Amino acid sequence: MWWLTRVRSHSMTPTLTDGQFVLTRPLRPTHAVGRGDLVVLDSPVEPDQHVVKRVVGLPGEKVTFDAGQVSIDGRPLPEPYASRSVFRGNYQVPAGEYLVLGDNRDVSSDSRSWSRPYVPRASLRGRLVRRGAVSSRLPATWSGRAN
Structure with a gap:
């Protein structure tokens, strides 16, 4: 059954607004999860709460942040929906888990910023159904793998 999720922060701005x-x-466990999906997940910091984030890193990928540019396995990720960031870091996403970010x-x-950065597949509860949100996956021409 589908439900309404209320966005409770500014972390997804401008894609989603606080209170929307x-x-x-x-x-469901059989549903595929793709890069760019907007998902509802169990909050890793607030018990019994849910948060909305964008899937960026898929199982087995190396995600690198370098002063606003996100790269997946060495290949720059186009992110027209996200604000630039000064954050730098590297993550190796384990099998069966995801790296999620706010826009x-x-x-x-x-x-x-979470003490456990990777989100297990079982913690992903739903996918947002919104024009521009679900369809905001990357074009099929972006393979996500380094040449």
């Missing part, structure tokens, strides 16, 4: 309600569909990078509490 967005239709959400369940993310408003320098104000978002997300994988980069």
Whole structure:
């Protein structure tokens, strides 16, 4: 059954605004999760709370942040929806887990700031159903793998 999720922060601005309600569909274990999906997940910092984030790193990928540019396995990731950030760091996403970020990078509490940065597949509860949100996956021409 689908439900309404209320966005409760500015971490997804400008894609989503604080207080906005967005239709959400369940993310069953058999459903694929793709880069760019906007997902509802169990909050890793607030018990019994959910947060909305964007899937950026998929299982097995190396995600690098270098002063505003995100790269996946050495290849720059186009992110027209995200604000630039001064953050730098490297993450190796384990099998069965994901790296998630807010679009408003320098104000978002997300994988980069959580004590356990990777989100298990079982913690992903739903995918937002919103024009421009679900369809904001990268074009098929972006393979995500270094040449």
